[in-house]
Structure formats: C-alpha cells, structure tokens
Amino acid sequence: MCIFEILEARDLAPDVRYLRIKAPKIARRRKAGQFVIVRATPDGERIPLTIADSNAEDGWIALIVQGVGKTTKIVNLLEAGDAIRDVAGPLGMPSRIERFGTAVSIGGGVGTAIAYPTAVALKEAGSYVISIIGGRNSSYVLLEEEMRAVCDEVYPTTDDGSYGYHGFVTDKLTDLISERRHLDFVLAIGPIPMMKAVAEVTHPHGIETVVSLNPIMVDGTGMCGGCRVVVGEETKFACVDGPEFDAHQVDFDLLARRNRAYADFERRRDDEMDPECVIGRSHTAPGATS
Amino acid sequence: MKEFTLRERMTMARQTMPEQPPGERRANFSEVNLGFTAGLAVLEAQRCLMCSRTVCIDGCPVGVQITEFIDLVAEGDFDGAAKVIKRDNSLPAICGRVCPQEDQCEGACVLARKGRPIAIGALERFVADYERLNGLMTAEPPSVRSGKAVAIVGSGPAGLACATDLAKQGHDVTVFEALHALGGVLTYGIPEFRLPKEIVQAEVAQLEKLGVAFVTNAVIGMIDTLDDLLGEEGFDAVFVGVGAGLPRFPNIPGENLIGVYSANEFLTRVNLMKAYRPDSETPVYDVAGKRVAVFGGGNTAMDASRTALRLGAEKVAIVYRRSEEEMPARNEEIVHAHHEGVEFQMLTNPVEFLGDDEGFLTEMRLQAMELGESDDSGRRRPVPIAGSEWTEGVDMAVVAIGNSPNPLLPKTAADLEQTTRGTLVADDETGRTTKEGVFAGGDIVTGGATVILAMGAGRRAAASIDDYLRGGVWESKPAGVPV
Ligand SMILES: Cc1cc2nc3c(=O)[nH]c(=O)nc-3n(C[C@H](O)[C@H](O)[C@H](O)COP(=O)(O)OP(=O)(O)OC[C@H]3O[C@@H](n4cnc5c(N)ncnc54)[C@H](O)[C@@H]3O)c2cc1C
Ligand code: FES
Numbered sequence: 001m002c003i004f005e006i007l008e009a010r011d012l013a014p015d016v017r018y019l020r021i022k023a024p025k026i027a028r029r030r031k032a033g034q035f036v037i038v039r040a041t042p043d044g045e046r047i048p049l050t051i052a053d054s055n056a057e058d059g060w061i062a063l064i065v066q067g068v069g070k071t072t073k074i075v076n077l078l079e080a081g082d083a084i085r086d087v088a089g090p091l092g093m094p095s096r097i098e099r100f101g102t103a104v105s106i107g108g109g110v111g112t113a114i115a116y117p118t119a120v121a122l123k124e125a126g127s128y129v130i131s132i133i134g135g136r137n138s139s140y141v142l143l144e145e146e147m148r149a150v151c152d153e154v155y156p157t158t159d160d161g162s163y164g165y166h167g168f169v170t171d172k173l174t175d176l177i178s179e180r181r182h183l184d185f186v187l188a189i190g191p192i193p194m195m196k197a198v199a200e201v202t203h204p205h206g207i208e209t210v211v212s213l214n215p216i217m218v219d220g221t222g223m224c225g226g227c228r229v230v231v232g233e234e235t236k237f238a239c240v241d242g243p244e245f246d247a248h249q250v251d252f253d254l255l256a257r258r259n260r261a262y263a264d265f266e267r268r269r270d271d272e273m274d275p276e277c278v279i280g281r282s283h284t285a286p287g288a289t290s
Numbered sequence: 291m292k293e294f295t296l297r298e299r300m301t302m303a304r305q306t307m308p309e310q311p312p313g314e315r316r317a318n319f320s321e322v323n324l325g326f327t328a329g330l331a332v333l334e335a336q337r338c339l340m341c342s343r344t345v346c347i348d349g350c351p352v353g354v355q356i357t358e359f360i361d362l363v364a365e366g367d368f369d370g371a372a373k374v375i376k377r378d379n380s381l382p383a384i385c386g387r388v389c390p391q392e393d394q395c396e397g398a399c400v401l402a403r404k405g406r407p408i409a410i411g412a413l414e415r416f417v418a419d420y421e422r423l424n425g426l427m428t429a430e431p432p433s434v435r436s437g438k439a440v441a442i443v444g445s446g447p448a449g450l451a452c453a454t455d456l457a458k459q460g461h462d463v464t465v466f467e468a469l470h471a472l473g474g475v476l477t478y479g480i481p482e483f484r485l486p487k488e489i490v491q492a493e494v495a496q497l498e499k500l501g502v503a504f505v506t507n508a509v510i511g512m513i514d515t516l517d518d519l520l521g522e523e524g525f526d527a528v529f530v531g532v533g534a535g536l537p538r539f540p541n542i543p544g545e546n547l548i549g550v551y552s553a554n555e556f557l558t559r560v561n562l563m564k565a566y567r568p569d570s571e572t573p574v575y576d577v578a579g580k581r582v583a584v585f586g587g588g589n590t591a592m593d594a595s596r597t598a599l600r601l602g603a604e605k606v607a608i609v610y611r612r613s614e615e616e617m618p619a620r621n622e623e624i625v626h627a628h629h630e631g632v633e634f635q636m637l638t639n640p641v642e643f644l645g646d647d648e649g650f651l652t653e654m655r656l657q658a659m660e661l662g663e664s665d666d667s668g669r670r671r672p673v674p675i676a677g678s679e680w681t682e683g684v685d686m687a688v689v690a691i692g693n694s695p696n697p698l699l700p701k702t703a704a705d706l707e708q709t710t711r712g713t714l715v716a717d718d719e720t721g722r723t724t725k726e727g728v729f730a731g732g733d734i735v736t737g738g739a740t741v742i743l744a745m746g747a748g749r750r751a752a753a754s755i756d757d758y759l760r761g762g763v764w765e766s767k768p769a770g771v772p773v
Pocket of ligand 1: 387444475
C-alpha cells in the first residue's frame with residue numbers, strides 16, 4: 001500500500017494549513033483544477049481537497065486545508081513526518097486553460113489556494129492575469145507572494161479594510177469593469193455567496209466566468225451521485241463532470257442548501273470535539289501517524 | 291445416500307435455514323441467515339435424488355458439479371465438497387448467499403415442481419463456511435513463474451475471480467481499486483446483514499497468500515490510463531472489471547432535494563463508510579422515526595429498505611412500478627423484507643418530489659400504474675393510469691432503479707469500443723475487447739447483472755489471458771454484442 005507521507009506542514013492563516021505530501025504518481029498526472037479524496041483515519045470520512053500545487057520531479061502535491069469539519073481539523077493536526085492513510089486522485093476534469101487576452105483569478109479565503117494553480121496555468125498559456133485575493137481580514141489573504149510571482153497584477157482585498165483594498169472581491173471586480181478594462185475570462189473560487197455574487201457582476205457584461213464547486217462528495221468517481229449540482233437545468237456530478245462549471249448556469253442556491261444536509265450531524269460532532277479529545281484521537285489513530 | 295429410499299427422499303421436507311427472528315434482526319446489522327448446522331446439511335443433502343440428467347448443473351451459470359458436491363455433503367465430507375465447488379466457482383461463500391438460486395440451480399431442480407427444491411444455495415454456503423472457519427482454505431503461489439504481469443482494474447467479483455486464476459497460473463497479478471476498500475459491490479453495496487464483510491476480506495486474504503498485490507485509491511483512467519498500464523507500468527495484459535457503478539435517477543422534479551439518495555450513495559454511506567455505527571465519521575440522513583420510500587424492485591431496493599429499517603425508520607415502503615411478481619430481487623430477500631415489516635406499494639411510480647424552504651424532502655407525488663403489453667424482457671410494461679396522482683408525506687427517498695456503466699475509464703481509452711448503452715464490447719467466451727491486450731468482464735460488459743455472472747466472466751477472461759500470454763497472439767473477435 002502507498003504511504004502518503006507529509007513532507008511539510010505549516011500554518012497559512014488561523015485554521016488554515018499548507019501540507020506538502022509525498023505522492024509521486026499523483027504529482028506526475030495532475031493538472032490544474034483537479035482534486036484528491038483524502039481519508040485521514042481508519043474509519044475516517046472521505047473528503048475532497050483541491051490540489052494547490054505539485055512538483056513532478058520531487059514527487060509531491062500540496063493541499064491547503066481549512067479546518068471547518070472534524071476531518072479537516074484532524075488533518076490540520078498532522079505534522080511533517082506523519083502520514084495520511086488514503087489519497088486518491090487526481091480526480092475531476094482539469095481547468096480549461098486557454099490563452100485569454102485578460103483573465104481575472106478571484107479567490108476568497110482558501111479559494112485562493114484552489115485558484116492558484118489555474119492562475120499559473122493561464123499565465124503559462126500566455127494570458128494577462130489579474131489576481132484578486134479576498135479575505136475576511138488581513139490574516140486570510142492567502143498566497144499573495146506566490147500570486148505576485150506569476151500574475152501581472154495582484155489586488156488583495158479585505159472585508160474589514162485591515163489590508164489592501166477595503167471591500168469585497170466583487171467591489172474590486174466592478175472597479176476593473178468600470179475602468180473599462182476589457183476582461184475576457186473570470187475564474188472565481190471561494191464561498192458560495194462570493195461565487196454567486198461574482199457571477200451576477202459578470203453576467204450583464206457577458207464575461208465568460210467559471211467557478212469551482214464544492215458539493216459534499218463520497219467516492220469522487222461518479223458512483224454515488226451525492227455531489228449532484230444543477231447547471232443550466234441539467235443535473236451534473238461535480239466530481240466527474242466538474243468541479244469547474246459555467247458560473248452563469250449554476251444553481252448556487254441549490255448547492256448552498258445541499259451543502260447544509262448534514263448541518264445537525266456536524267454540529268453534534270463539533271460539540272463532541274473539545275480540543276483535548278481531538279488531540280487524543282489524532283495520536284491514537286493508527287495510520288494517521290507514520 | 292443409503293439411509294433413505296427414493297420414495298422417502300421424494301417426500302422429505304426441505305430443511306429451512308435458521309435465521310434471526312424478524313423482530314430482533316430488524317434492529318441490528320448482524321447476518322440474518324444463520325446457516326445450516328452440519329446435521330441439517332447432511333439431512334438436506336440426503337434428499338437429493340441424484341438424477342442422472344443433472345438439470346441443476348445446466349441451471350448453474352458456471353456449471354458447478356452440484357450432484358457431486360451434494361453427494362460428499364451427504365457423506366459428511368464437507369471439505370471435499372467445498373473443493374468440488376471451487377473447481378467451477380471461486381467465491382462459494384459469497385454466491386451461496388447472494389445467487390438468485392430460484393432462477394438457476396434450484397429453479398431447475400426436479401423437486402422444484404413440488405415446491406421443495408434441494409437447498410443448493412444453503413448447502414454451498416454451509417460447505418464454504420465450513421472450509422473457511424476450519425482453516426481449510428488453501429493457497430500456495432505456484433513456484434513456476436510465467437514472468438508475465440497482469441493488471442486487474444476493479445476488485446469486484448469479476449476482478450477477484452480473474453486474479454485468483456491468473457495467480458494460480460503463475461502470473462504476477464496486481465489489482466487496482468478506485469476506493470480505499472476492496473470487494474466492489476460486495477463491500478460498498480450489499481449490506482453486512484446479508485453478506486458479512488469478513489467473508490469478502492477472507493477471500494482477499496486468500497489472494498494475498500497467492501501473491502496478488504492490491505493497490506487501493508487507484509482510479510484507473512485518472513492516475514494511469516490503460517495505455518500507461520500496458521506501456522510504462524510494464525503490464526503484459528489488463529483485465530477491466532470496473533462494474534456498473536453509475537446510478538440512474540428518474541429525472542423528475544425535486545430529485546435533488548436533501549433526503550433523496552441514489553441507492554449507491556445511501557448504501558455506500560452505511561456499508562463502506564459504516565454510518566450505521568454511532569461513532570461513524572460519515573453522516574447519513576437521520577431516519578430514526580421517519581418515513582422512507584425506496585423506489586425499485588431489485589436486490590438493491592430490498593437492501594436499501596431493510597437498511598433504512600435497521601437505522602430506525604418508522605415506516606419503510608418499497609415503491610415499484612410493476613407488481614411483486616415482476617420484481618427482479620431474489621425471492622428470499624423479498625420474503626425477508628416482508629417479514630421485517632417493509633411495506634410493498636406495487637404498481638406505483640413517483641412523478642415528483644416536494645420539499646420545504648430549506649430544501650429537505652417532505653412529500654412525494656405518486657401515480658398508479660397498470661400492466662400493459664409485454665416488453666423486450668418479457669415482462670408486462672407498466673403504464674400510468676391517467677388522473678391517478680396523489681401526494682404522500684415522506685422524509686427520505688432512495689432511488690434504486692438501476693446502474694449504468696461508469697464512463698470514467700472507457701472515456702480515457704478511445705480504442706476501447708463501447709455499445710450505445712455504455713457497456714464495453716467484449717467477446718463473451720474470451721473477454722477480449724477491441725483493444726489489444728485488454729480484456730473485460732462483469733457488469734461493465736453485461737450491464738448490472740449478478741455476482742455469479744461477473745465471477746464466471748472473470749474466470750473465462752483469465753483462461754483467455756493465460757492463452758494470450760503464453761502464445762502471444764492477439765486474435766480479437768468481439769462478438770459485436772447487440773446494442
Ligand atoms: C446493492 C446491490 C445488491 C446486489 N445484490 C446482489 C445479489 O444479491 N445477488 C447477485 O448475484 N448480485 C447482486 N448485485 C449485483 C452484483 O453485485 C454485481 O453484478 C457484481 O458485483 C458485478 O461485479 P463486477 O466485478 O463486475 O463489478 P463491481 O462489483 O461493481 O466492482 C467493480 C469495482 O471496480 C472499481 N472501479 C470502478 N472504476 C474503477 C477505475 N476506474 N479504476 C479502478 N477501480 C475502479 C469499483 O470501485 C468497484 O470496486 C447487487 C448489486 C447491488 C448494487
Ligand atoms: S462524489 Fe459520488 S458521484 Fe460524485
């Protein structure tokens with residue numbers, strides 16, 4: 001059996017970790033926009049995580065994990081030298097990469113990490129790339145340095161004005177549009193309300209816009225249909241048909257509702273998860289440590 | 291066979307297999323059937339008439355030598371009986387539990403006309419369990435190696451059976467499985483109370499002893515294509531046994547409401563991810579005290595409805611558009627479902643699901659059906675009765691109306707010909723596909739079928755792979771399966 005060793009683990013923001021994992025095969029095959037399904041403990045849940053970066057030569061992939069549910073919180077307790085039990089992928093369709101005149105990559109919170117590889121690929125394809133990095137406050141503005149290294153323009157924005165542009169990513173996008181910049185393509189990845197708002201801004205201007213959806217998944221191979229999303233009246237399985245879709249066709253409200261399916265379960269589980277018992281669990285979980 | 295005269299044997303009652311009482315078992319996930327005792331098995335075996343025309347064997351898709359093994363059971367040589375079965379069936383403990391015997395061996399048995407066919411399935415199960423529980427399963431990797439390597443894609447019954455035979459022929463076999471656990475539908479679909487996972491694990495352990503390597507989390511098509519396997523990965527042949535795992539939905543309004551599941555998702559959450567355990571990390575819709583409707587009439591529908599009962603549902607109904615007679619499920623499962631208190635709402639079809647503001651399922655609109663003319667399958671086609679619609683309250687719905695082949699792998703191999711139904715084109719006898727070095731069998735070729743057919747196809751492909759590897763000639767003459 002493969003062992004997915006963690007080569008590096010560090011904090012990017014409160015509750016947000018960067019994990020570099022040894023996975024030579026996945027590193028060689030993955031393309032921007034694809035994800036892996038991760039299982040951290042012997043009876044753990046299967047959760048999808050987008051591949052944020054990779055290096056085929058050195059044989060690693062990077063994941064950026066926000067500790068929102070029990071599994072992601074457990075994953076975020078892992079350190080370099082630990083191992084992740086199961087990593088399956090790459091899964092999903094790669095991003096559509098083309099040479100667009102001007103492309104805008106918009107990331108909200110950890111969404112920036114998911115947008116990053118696609119921004120890199122768009123740049124490599126010869127597009128002029130503008131990056132808008134949104135965060136609640138300055139500590140949630142992620143990967144600014146990395147984005148600056150590849151993009152032509154980078155605009156950090158914060159909801160509270162603690163850093164960069166004071167406002168939402170959509171405000172900055174609206175500014176760009178009203179400055180009469182010609183935008184050919186927008187990629188928006190982040191919380192559902194943010195993606196929906198971006199779609200509403202670009203729709204009247206006819207700017208092609210793509211979002212990456214994050215429905216609840218189980219297998220990630222098209223076997224269960226739990227990841228159903230509706231795009232242009234049609235039901236799609238996000239794990240195999242997506243995760244990226246035409247933002248102007250996506251039923252965001254349905255996605256938001258379906259993502260709340262297990263809210264009660266999550267709440268109950270969170271109550272059980274006082275920090276002490278979490279630590280106990282991660283250390284006793286065979287397979288979670290190497 | 292000496293104890294009873296032919297006349298006596300003709301009149302003896304069929305032994306019934308002990309089972310957990312319905313009231314008890316509907317609240318637990320332990321196996322429903324408890325299996326024959328040795329005494330019951332011998333008694334039942336002694337009932338066999340030992341017909342010279344073995345119609346039971348003709349009824350078995352893989353030709354198990356039924357009279358020969360039953361004769362050994364009657365003599366008390368249970369291990370010998372198991373070995374006889376294993377010549378033709380590599381997974382008897384599983385097939386004894388899940389085969390539709392009434393349509394196969396037991397349906398053909400001459401005593402079936404009197405309603406008392408020999409309990410061949412229960413006997414098969416008994417001897418296979420006897421062999422396993424007494425540590426009599428044998429597995430020695432052959433010392434003479436062929437030097438050839440075969441990749442098996444998918445660890446369902448087709449893949450496991452193919453791997454067994456190839457390993458015994460001295461080839462190096464690696465099984466690639468997309469999920470984190472092995473066994474295919476046997477593990478993620480069929481519930482613990484019908485097929486304990488320990489049995490599937492024992493089969494896998496046997497294969498490991500034979501030297502078969504297993505790679506989980508390997509989604510072929512995504513991580514490696516078939517060309518990669520045959521090229522840089524160095525395999526000489528590939529067997530594709532990826533099953534029919536794509537759930538069909540009825541395509542009616544409201545089917546994306548929360549609480550509407552495909553059977554695959556519901557069963558995967560409960561079986562593979564163990565959501566029935568209180569400490570499970572994976573959630574499943576909480577049906578305790580709730581109303582559940584399961585749509586379909588196959589084994590999957592029975593499994594889903596009985597799983598919902600065990601999760602504490604107040605009321606579970608199977609909603610099927612034909613009548614009980616046409617249900618494709620095994621008889622035993624239908625009987626068990628009835629006994630456990632599943633309601634049967636026949637000649638009924640859903641037309642719409644309705645929900646609340648939060649997107650949770652609350653009601654379904656149903657429609658009455660009547661049976662019209664026979665269709666291609668010989669069953670009478672259900673036709674809606676105009677103006678018959680009504681609404682009923684429901685909290686969870688499970689759609690179990692069948693699966694199609696998963697296009698994920700075929701899509702990545704352009705030279706692998708598919709039918710219009712999405713199944714792979716492969717010769718029935720040899721498993722050869724339209725792509726050199728690639729063989730296929732099981733549900734990916736037939737569409738959703740049975741464990742025994744998948745197992746049989748895996749074994750025929752193994753024989754043909756062995757031929758190909760030793761002779762090195764690729765003669766592809768796919769039957770051109772009618773589409
Ligand atoms: C709920 C349920 C109950 C059933 N009950 C019965 C019964 O009582 N009796 C009976 O005879 N039959 C029953 N069946 C049908 C029977 O299980 C199937 O016909 C049989 O399992 C098919 O075997 P298979 O090997 O072709 O495929 P599967 O068992 O489907 O196995 C295929 C495997 O391939 C894996 N896979 C898929 N794609 C890839 C990929 N790209 N790369 C790597 N791996 C991949 C899958 O994850 C899976 O593990 C039932 C089916 C279901 C769903
Ligand atoms: S996650 Fe199961 S089909 Fe997409």
